[in-house]
Amino acid sequence: MGRLCILGVRGRTAWCTLLLLLCCSGGDCESETRTPGPTDIQGVKPFHNEPQPQPFPEEEKANMPVFTMDYSRIQVPFEFTLWVLLASFAKIGFHIYHKITIWIPESCLLICIGLIVGGIMHSVKEKPPAVLSSDVFFLYMLPPIVLDSGYFMPTRPFFENVGTVLWYAVVGSLWNSVGIGMSLFAICQIEAFGVQDINLQENLLFASIISAVDPVAALCVFEDISVNEQIYIVIFGEGLFNDAVTVVLYNMFSYVADIPAVESVDVFLGVARFCVVSLGGLLFGVLFGIVAAFTTRFTHNSRQIEPLFVFMYSYLAYLVAELFAISSVLSIITCAITMKYYVEENVSQRSCTTIRHVVKVLASISETLIFFFLGVVTITTEHEWNWAYILFTLLFAFIWRGLGILVLTQIINPFRTIPFSFKDQFGLAYSGLRGAVCFALVFTLPDTINRRKLFVTASIAIIFFTVFIQGISIRPIVEYMNIRRSNNEKYNINMEIHSRTMEHIVSGIEDLCGQWSHYYWKDKFKKFNDRILRRILLRDSRAESSIVSLYKKLELQSAIEMLDTPMGDLSAAPSVVSLHDEMKEASRPKKKFPTADVRNMHNILAKNMYKIRQKTLAYTNKYKLPDESRTREILIRRHSSIRRSLRASSFRDPLSENIPKSQRYYSLQPGSDLESAFALRRRSHGRSLMKVEFLKQDIVMFSYIMGVFCPGAGGSSTRSAIPLSPIKERSPGPAPHRTPTVQQSEDEEGAMPHGWQPEDPQGNTVSRNPLLR
Amino acid sequence: MGSNKSTLQHIPNAEELMEETGFSAAHIQRLYDRFQLLDRDQMGGLRNEDFEAIPELVTNPIKDRIIGAFLSPGKDMVDFPSFVRVLAHFQPTNSKRSKTSSQEQYNSPTRKLQFVFQLYDQDRDGKISKTEMLQVLQEMLRMEETDEQLQSVMEKAFQEADLDQDDAISFDEFKKSLEKLDISEKMSIGFLC
Numbered sequence: 032m033g034r035l036c037i038l039g040v041r042g043r044t045a046w047c048t049l050l051l052l053l054c055c056s057g058g059d060c061e062s063e064t065r066t067p068g069p070t071d072i073q074g075v076k077p078f079h080n081e082p083q084p085q086p087f088p089e090e091e092k093a094n095m096p097v098f099t100m101d102y103s104r105i106q107v108p109f110e111f112t113l114w115v116l117l118a119s120f121a122k123i124g125f126h127i128y129h130k131i132t133i134w135i136p137e138s139c140l141l142i143c144i145g146l147i148v149g150g151i152m153h154s155v156k157e158k159p160p161a162v163l164s165s166d167v168f169f170l171y172m173l174p175p176i177v178l179d180s181g182y183f184m185p186t187r188p189f190f191e192n193v194g195t196v197l198w199y200a201v202v203g204s205l206w207n208s209v210g211i212g213m214s215l216f217a218i219c220q221i222e223a224f225g226v227q228d229i230n231l232q233e234n235l236l237f238a239s240i241i242s243a244v245d246p247v248a249a250l251c252v253f254e255d256i257s258v259n260e261q262i263y264i265v266i267f268g269e270g271l272f273n274d275a276v277t278v279v280l281y282n283m284f285s286y287v288a289d290i291p292a293v294e295s296v297d298v299f300l301g302v303a304r305f306c307v308v309s310l311g312g313l314l315f316g317v318l319f320g321i322v323a324a325f326t327t328r329f330t331h332n333s334r335q336i337e338p339l340f341v342f343m344y345s346y347l348a349y350l351v352a353e354l355f356a357i358s359s360v361l362s363i364i365t366c367a368i369t370m371k372y373y374v375e376e377n378v379s380q381r382s383c384t385t386i387r388h389v390v391k392v393l394a395s396i397s398e399t400l401i402f403f404f405l406g407v408v409t410i411t412t413e414h415e416w417n418w419a420y421i422l423f424t425l426l427f428a429f430i431w432r433g434l435g436i437l438v439l440t441q442i443i444n445p446f447r448t449i450p451f452s453f454k455d456q457f458g459l460a461y462s463g464l465r466g467a468v469c470f471a472l473v474f475t476l477p478d479t480i481n482r483r484k485l486f487v488t489a490s491i492a493i494i495f496f497t498v499f500i501q502g503i504s505i506r507p508i509v510e511y512m513n514i515r516r517s518n519n520e521k522y523n524i525n526m527e528i529h530s531r532t533m534e535h536i537v538s539g540i541e542d543l544c545g546q547w548s549h550y551y552w553k554d555k556f557k558k559f560n561d562r563i564l565r566r567i568l569l570r571d572s573r574a575e576s577s578i579v580s581l582y583k584k585l586e587l588q589s590a591i592e593m594l595d596t597p598m599g600d601l602s603a604a605p606s607v608v609s610l611h612d613e614m615k616e617a618s619r620p621k622k623k624f625p626t627a628d629v630r631n632m633h634n635i636l637a638k639n640m641y642k643i644r645q646k647t648l649a650y651t652n653k654y655k656l657p658d659e660s661r662t663r664e665i666l667i668r669r670h671s672s673i674r675r676s677l678r679a680s681s682f683r684d685p686l687s688e689n690i691p692k693s694q695r696y697y698s699l700q701p702g703s704d705l706e707s708a709f710a711l712r713r714r715s716h717g718r719s720l721m722k723v724e725f726l727k728q729d730i731v732m733f734s735y736i737m738g739v740f741c742p743g744a745g746g747s748s749t750r751s752a753i754p755l756s757p758i759k760e761r762s763p764g765p766a767p768h769r770t771p772t773v774q775q776s777e778d779e780e781g782a783m784p785h786g787w788q789p790e791d792p793q794g795n796t797v798s799r800n801p802l803l804r
Numbered sequence: 805m806g807s808n809k810s811t812l813q814h815i816p817n818a819e820e821l822m823e824e825t826g827f828s829a830a831h832i833q834r835l836y837d838r839f840q841l842l843d844r845d846q847m848g849g850l851r852n853e854d855f856e857a858i859p860e861l862v863t864n865p866i867k868d869r870i871i872g873a874f875l876s877p878g879k880d881m882v883d884f885p886s887f888v889r890v891l892a893h894f895q896p897t898n899s900k901r902s903k904t905s906s907q908e909q910y911n912s913p914t915r916k917l918q919f920v921f922q923l924y925d926q927d928r929d930g931k932i933s934k935t936e937m938l939q940v941l942q943e944m945l946r947m948e949e950t951d952e953q954l955q956s957v958m959e960k961a962f963q964e965a966d967l968d969q970d971d972a973i974s975f976d977e978f979k980k981s982l983e984k985l986d987i988s989e990k991m992s993i994g995f996l997c
Contacts, residue, residue: 445994446994447994448896448989448992448993448994449896449988449989449992450896523964523981524957524960524961524964525961525964525965525981525982526981526982526984526985528937528940528941528957528961529920529981529982529985530985530990531944532866532920532923532924532940532944533920533987533990533991534990535864535865535866535944536866536870536919536920536923536991537894537990537991537992537993538864539861539864539866539867539870540870540891540894540993541993542858542860542861542864543842543855543858543861543870543891544835544838544891544993544995545838545841578941578945578949578957579945579949579953579957582953582956582957582960585960586956586960
């Protein structure tokens with residue numbers, strides 16, 4: 032606890048320093064350029080006139096300035112960096128005291144900090160940086176967030192529920208906008224409230240802005256709750272796809288707001304425009320996605336710039352859509368979805384990781400800044416408060432959303448395989464949070480609308496209400512109502528196999544019943560994909576079924592785990608203890624062990640792991656990447672325990688009784704048994720040198736893994752987990768650095784005998800293994 | 805379609821079927837129409853040729869097993885009640901009927917699992933042997949993977965599921981290995997009326 036306090040204090044002092052700095056430098060403060068010159072050094076005050084000119088004025092010497100300051104040059108990037116830092120410190124600060132984030136979502140906390148900073152700035156009469164101007168927001172801050180959502184979208188549940196998602200997004204937004212707009216107009220008619228000058232079009236315009244559910248805010252809240260997949264994907268998809276509707280409605284109503292009367296032609300044009308906007312967005316997205324995938328087919332010689340393509344193409348998709356005023360959000364999402372599948376198979380493992388990390392970082396920065404500035408700008412804009420209008424807005428927003436969800440669900444439930452229960456519907460209705468998109472949109476309202484300030488205030492009020500009240504209360508409500516939660520347990524092989532079987536069964540039965548099924552489209556797309564798309568877009572278009580990919584991944588993990596548990600060679604006791612400790616420390620960042628050995632082995636393993644593509648978990652945590660790090664962590668922990676044990680005491684008696692009974696050798700073919708494998712291993716221990724022992728362990732691991740990855744090579748049927756002979760004759764050094772690219776490893780499969788070699792009685796390996804060369 | 809009981813009179817045992825399986829009258833009617841359509845020679849039962857005539861089903865890798873699930877052992881024709889009974893397994897689980905205990909209902913998760921289990925267990929000895937599982941894997945994945953890969957996959961699956969190490973997976977072990985999977989979600993069809 033003491034440590035936490037110190038950290039908290041340090042955090043706080045850092046905050047205060049930053050705040051002061053910001054206040055001094057933020058906004059429109061005067062920047063003083065001080066030119067270097069003799070005035071600095073001699074400190075001549077300009078007001079003091081010399082009473083008489085001096086007879087021999089000293090020549091002004093132009094001394095070289097030792098210390099100068101030129102603030103205006105760096106002002107913009109400097110302030111930007113400080114703001115980002117401040118917001119990020121706020122974020123760090125929350126997680127120091129862990130309990131807060133359980134009850135209060137991060138978005139709320141960030142807004143609060145923003146409010147505080149805004150208050151400070153307001154009292155010092157500074158203006159905040161113009162970050163939430165619509166251009167900056169829509170061109171710079173929104174794309175990373177949407178890219179993140181699209182890139183990590185769980186595609187399988189999404190496509191299974193695509194009808195539902197679109198139904199809620201499109202029809203729901205329409206329903207909400209029209210409903211809220213009409214009711215507000217009705218309210219405006221009442222004289223007592225003093226808002227009679229807002230006509231129907233303006234009400235509808237305002238309603239279209241605030242009816243859009245914001246995915247950022249809603250998903251922030253869902254993080255710790257892990258509601259079931261159906262609700263998650265509906266909220267997620269709805270938040271993203273109602274952008275098309277919002278854009279159209281906004282444009283339509285703002286256009287119409289200038290015209291006194293609405294004609295039916297305008298409605299028809301509105302519908303046509305909606306089609307153009309949405310389909311155009313999808314089209315552009317798919318186009319750019321395919322081009323991006325095609326580009327990455329040729330990047331195997333320039334691996335460093337691979338991540339660049341992902342970002343550039345998706346940003347291009349966004350901008351081009353903005354150019355044509357079609358739905359840029361749809362465009363970038365479709366681009367990301369299309370691109371991801373092919374790009375991740377074409378690029379190297381490192382690039383893949385880089386892309387994922389950078390996407391997350393950018394999205395994180397953007398989101399933090401958005402909520403932060405929401406707080407700041409709240410204080411510093413001019414507000415117009417009208418109790419009636421605002422309260423009724425809140426009320427209607429709530430009512431219409433609830434009604435909307437109810438009615439829409441009733442209509443669509445018969446078409447769903449798993450209908451939404453009332454609890455699910457409540458969850459859906461209650462998680463309709465509004466967020467920054469709404470806020471930015473309201474700022475783009477033209478000034479011709481005379482009640483603009485009221486609208487701004489009302490939308491801020493709605494955002495605050497939904498984010499704070501609903502955001503904070505949704506967690507206890509979900510738990511109280513016992514809404515179905517997801518169980519994202521680790522998949523094992525059985526589940527994968529039987530899932531696949533069940534899919535085939537269901538598909539067959541549906542064909543039998545003569546029903547159109549979504550498996551039909553899935554199958555069709557799969558065939559099209561395999562035959563055409565993969566050939567064009569992938570460099571190496573051999574398919575690998577998900578069952579076998581999962582199998583390989585699990586084998587790799589168990590291979591590494593196998594070496595983690597005590598096996599009697601290296602020290603047993605510290606390993607066990609350290610292993611348990613390390614498992615508990617799983618959340619802390621791992622230490623690095625930068626030796627050439629570890630790095631080389633790491634390289635080799637990483638290149639072999641290239642073949643496994645992590646099956647995207649159906650439900651990905653928003654703030655964390657899909658967890659591939661476990662295997663790498665285990666690998667590094669293993670090395671750390673090896674090193675520790677080597678340092679501690681070198682020779683120990685093999686503790687044979689420590690071999691756990693539950694140890695399983697998955698590649699052990701029927702016929703060979705566990706005991707012989709261990710016997711060989713134990714026998715070979717005594718003859719090894721210390722360093723060679725270390726290398727042997729890792730070569731054993733390599734070979735095992737190579738055996739896993741290159742099965743069937745050479746067609747040997749005597750494949751069993753027999754260790755290699757001791758490699759005394761080898762000079763200690765890093766393991767030979769094989770650089771298998773995908774093609775190479777495939778070619779060598781035929782030529783090279785696989786990893787495990789049977790030992791003949793002399794203790795020499797029978798055949799040559801490239802690893803031992 | 806109306807739930808007019810009179811329209812179902814030409815369907816033998818319609819009411820018992822409705823009671824037993826939980827289908828509504830409209831469903832039964834539709835299934836009967838489909839049955840008639842599939843039964844090309846109007847013999848009152850479906851045989852292998854009728855199943856093979858469905859074009860989409862032919863491309864299904866495990867179609868023989870699915871067809872086999874309809875046929876009771878010893879018979880080679882599927883009559884309408886058996887047809888409906890098998891299809892009843894695929895109703896969503898959240899049906900409102902609770903007259904009979906949930907274990908007996910066709911669409912309970914256990915019954916669904918039993919259906920899948922029987923698909924694997926062709927010789928009906930109550931256990932899935934290694935060869936049986938390997939056969940299923942081969943049927944599903946023959947085009948994509950080599951036999952050795954599938955062998956390894958099968959071995960691993962057995963390691964995970966076979967808890968009493970008798971080289972066969974019993975129904976309980978099967979059920980346990982799939983306890984984290986939402987069976988009702990995966991094995992349900994929305995029947996149209």
